[in-house]
Amino acid sequence: MLTLRFLLCLLAGLALETHAAELLAGASKVEITDRSGGTVNDPLFTKALVLREGATTLALITLDAVAIGEIGRIGNGFLSEIRARLEAELGIPPGSVVINASHCHGIVRADTADLTVRAVKEAFGRLAPARTGTASGEEHRISENRRLKMKDGSEVDMRRSYSLPNEDQILSVGPIDSQVGVLRVEHADGRPLAVLYNFACHPIMNPPYRGNSADFPGFASKVLEDTLGGGAVALFVQGCAGDINPVRYKELNQPPDAELLGNRLGLNVHSITRAIQTQPASTLVVRRETIAIPRGTDLSTRISAIQAEQARVVAALKPTNINFKSFMRLWVGQKLAPSAPSHHLQSYLHDKTTGDDLLERFDADNQAALEAYQSNIAKMEQLTRLNTNLALLKKHLAQNDAANSALMEVELMGVRIGSFKLVTFPGELTVQVGLNIKKATNDANAYVAGYTNGYIYYAPTLEQRKNTGYAQEDCDSLVSPEWQQIFERKAVEILKGL
Numbered sequence: 001m002l003t004l005r006f007l008l009c010l011l012a013g014l015a016l017e018t019h020a021a022e023l024l025a026g027a028s029k030v031e032i033t034d035r036s037g038g039t040v041n042d043p044l045f046t047k048a049l050v051l052r053e054g055a056t057t058l059a060l061i062t063l064d065a066v067a068i069g070e071i072g073r074i075g076n077g078f079l080s081e082i083r084a085r086l087e088a089e090l091g092i093p094p095g096s097v098v099i100n101a102s103h104c105h106g107i108v109r110a111d112t113a114d115l116t117v118r119a120v121k122e123a124f125g126r127l128a129p130a131r132t133g134t135a136s137g138e139e140h141r142i143s144e145n146r147r148l149k150m151k152d153g154s155e156v157d158m159r160r161s162y163s164l165p166n167e168d169q170i171l172s173v174g175p176i177d178s179q180v181g182v183l184r185v186e187h188a189d190g191r192p193l194a195v196l197y198n199f200a201c202h203p204i205m206n207p208p209y210r211g212n213s214a215d216f217p218g219f220a221s222k223v224l225e226d227t228l229g230g231g232a233v234a235l236f237v238q239g240c241a242g243d244i245n246p247v248r249y250k251e252l253n254q255p256p257d258a259e260l261l262g263n264r265l266g267l268n269v270h271s272i273t274r275a276i277q278t279q280p281a282s283t284l285v286v287r288r289e290t291i292a293i294p295r296g297t298d299l300s301t302r303i304s305a306i307q308a309e310q311a312r313v314v315a316a317l318k319p320t321n322i323n324f325k326s327f328m329r330l331w332v333g334q335k336l337a338p339s340a341p342s343h344h345l346q347s348y349l350h351d352k353t354t355g356d357d358l359l360e361r362f363d364a365d366n367q368a369a370l371e372a373y374q375s376n377i378a379k380m381e382q383l384t385r386l387n388t389n390l391a392l393l394k395k396h397l398a399q400n401d402a403a404n405s406a407l408m409e410v411e412l413m414g415v416r417i418g419s420f421k422l423v424t425f426p427g428e429l430t431v432q433v434g435l436n437i438k439k440a441t442n443d444a445n446a447y448v449a450g451y452t453n454g455y456i457y458y459a460p461t462l463e464q465r466k467n468t469g470y471a472q473e474d475c476d477s478l479v480s481p482e483w484q485q486i487f488e489r490k491a492v493e494i495l496k497g498l
Contacts, residue, residue, distance in 0.1 A: 023282040024052040025185050026126030027194040027233035030119040032064065034073075034107040039211030042218050042259075044106045046116040047235045049185065049194050050092075050123040051130075051417060053284035057092050058415060059120050060196070061099040062235045064214040065108050067455035068101050068426070073108050079453055085117050090124050095288035098413050098424060100237045101451045104203035104215040129188040131278035134420035134445050138178045139268050142216065142261040143201040145174035145431065146245040147464070147471060154469025157243065158250055160207070162388055163381040176200070176244055177431050179438070181447040182269055183420040184276040192232035195224050197269045198422065198447040200239030200431055205246040205258035216246065219262025220269065227270050234269075237422070238451045240434030242458050243473050279418065285498050287414035291490050292407040293483040296465075299397040306390045306470060313379050313386070320372045321365075327373045330366050342366065389475035396457070396478050408478065411453050412490060416498035421446040423491045426454030430473055432461050433484060440492045448491065459483060 029047040033040055044064035051058045061082070066072035068079055083094035099116075109115065146158040148165065149172045156165050181198040203215030214221075217236035224234035246261055322330065333341035340348050342363055351359055413424040421443065429450040437448050450459070458477045460467075465481040467474045 022053070023130050023132065023284060024127040025130035025132075025193055026050045026123040026128065027185070027235075028119045028122035028126065029233050030115045030122075032108045032112045032115050033212055034109050035212075041206060041211040041213040042222075044104070044108055044212065044214045044218070045221075046112060046119050047233055048116070048119040048123040049196060049233065049235055050120060050127060051284055052127055053282065056284045056286060057096050058284060058286050058417075059086060059092050059097045059123075060235070060415070061097070061116060061120065062237060063099065063101050063108070063112070063116070064104050064106055064218060065101045065112070066103055066105050067451060068099055068453060070455040070457070073110065074101075074112060078113055081113050082116055082120075085113075086120055089117070090121065092120075092124075096286050098415060099453055100424070100449055101455075102203055102214065102217045102236055102238050103241065103428075103451050104213065104217060105208075106212050106214050129280075130193060130282075131186045131188060131190075131280050132282045132418040132420070133184045133276040133278035134182060134418055135272055135276045136179050136181045136444060137268060137272040139180050139199065139265055140176065140178040142247055142264055143176050143178075143244050144247045144249070145176055145243055146202075146249070147174045147243045147473065149173065150469060152469075155464065155467045155471055156385065156469050157471035157473060158245060159472060160250075162384045164250065165381070166378055174243060175431060175435065177240060177434055177438075179447075180265075180269060180272065181420070181422075181445065182272045182276065183417055184273050184278055186278050188280065190278075192228040192230045194233045194235060195228065195269065195273050196235045196237060196420075197224075198237040198239050198449060199265065200241040200434060201244045201246060202241050203238075203246075203258070205249065205256050205261055207256055213258065216258040216262035216265060219259045220266035223263055223266025224270055224273070227266075228273070234266075237447075237449050240429035240431050240448055240450055242428035242430035242450065242460065243464070244431050282418040283416055285414070285416035287494060287498065289412050289414070289490065289494065290409050291412060291486060293410055293486050294480040295400045295403065295406055295408055295478055296396070296480045297406070298480070299393050299400065302470075302475070303390065303393050303397065305468075306386050306393065310383065310386050310390070313382055317376055317379055318372055320376065321369045322373055327370065330370050334367070334370065386470060389470040389472065392472065392475040396476070400478060408456065410456065410487075412487075412494060413453060414494035414498050419445045421495050421498050422449055423447075423494050424449045424452035425459065425487065425491070426450075426452055427456040427459035427479075428473070430458070430460050430464060433459065433488065436488055437491045437495070440488070441495045443495065446495045459487070
């Protein structure tokens with residue numbers, strides 16, 4: 001009898017353990033588009049995927065917003081408010097809340113915090129037995145590295161806020177991360193519940209005149225939700241996009257359009273998703289850590305260097321005999337007829353018969369004026385880039401001085417859902433950082449997300465941080481060059497330990 005009771009108790013315990021280990025999932029989305037003024041090109045959303053396995057709960061939230069704090073409409077207290085409310089109302093621990101911003105430049109509603117809590121509560125209320133699976137694919141058609149490596153060893157980035165350098169000075173361009181990481185979540189009966197996908201690219205293809213927009217991630221997610229059906233929610237998790245632009249970002253021959261890029265990405269993710277085989281058993285792990293990274297101590301030195309370069313460039317500007325109107329006339333003439341730009345060809349031929357080279361000498365003077373004017377234009381463009389980056393350095397020097405601390409506490413999150421693994425960082429990680437971590441981890445299903453649980457501006461590589469050409473990624477930054485090694489080591493440790 002004792003043996004029978006023991007066996008019954010053991011079986012009951014196993015049944016309870018199996019039930020406790022069952023993965024539950026729920027998803028929801030709520031629109032957060034500010035429709036109070038201006039036009040709306042496409043809607044913005046806050047989306048929530050809530051997962052629970054035994055005593056572990058994860059609330060993974062994505063926002064069609066530029067950042068979680070610092071810039072844009074979402075304030076610095078957003079994360080702490082969401083965490084406090086979710087803990088009070090749903091019992092979700094603060095360390096189990098992950099919020100990723102897509103970094104689109106759309107404008108969200110002022111009550112986005114309330115709407116985000118609503119999305120999580122809806123997802124929480126839909127918790128039900130779920131299956132998960134993961135896979136990755138490649139997407140190289142929609143992104144390009146925006147940092148140009150120059151022949152003099154410096155780097156310049158491609159932005160709408162200033163011009164590109166002369167093409168004859170460009171040597172090469174940086175890498176992209178074409179990997180797309182996908183997590184498929186289904187109901188126990190196989191119906192689609194959610195798709196979470198990680199990719200690295202700035203969502204800045206739709207310019208402001210198109211109106212409020214979630215940019216290409218919004219279109220990609222719409223494609224996924226429309227094709228999967230069944231009320232499935234698609235959540236875009238931004239990767240290491242600090243120096244990654246949409247492809248053909250500086251195109252001038254047609255209006256920029258994020259929908260094409262989003263459709264490409266969405267269809268690609270859909271294809272990857274369809275091939276994933278889900279499993280009823282899963283592993284849910286959430287890990288929260290903080291690291292101390294050093295603030296930049298060389299910002300004053302870099303400011304002085306830019307100011308010295310400004311003075312050198314200004315001193316190099318030379319007077320010319322022409323203005324823009326005459327420059328254009330001379331330039332067109334040179335392009336149309338390089339051998340006879342100033343007059344009809346017969347005049348040149350006539351001069352040759354008489355031994356007169358007046359037109360040729362006149363052309364030589366004009367050519368010298370053209371070259372001097374073009375040189376001034378290049379210097380003016382360089383000054384616009386220097387001015388922009390000088391202002392950024394001054395801003396962050398003031399922030400670091402006001403912090404009154406040499407170190408910055410940064411929160412990292414590690415998440416494992418089945419074989420899908422993710423490590424997060426609150427800054428704009430440049431692509432090489434993500435590539436380094438993935439290589440060191442040596443796990444095809446390990447991914448990296450920036451723009452998560454806060455915002456500390458750009459986090460460039462050691463090489464980028466010391467760039468003498470001054471680009472936004474290395475000037476719009478609070479951290480010292482040593483930050484990279486500290487983060488990469490910890491990120492690999494977290495991913496391997498999940």
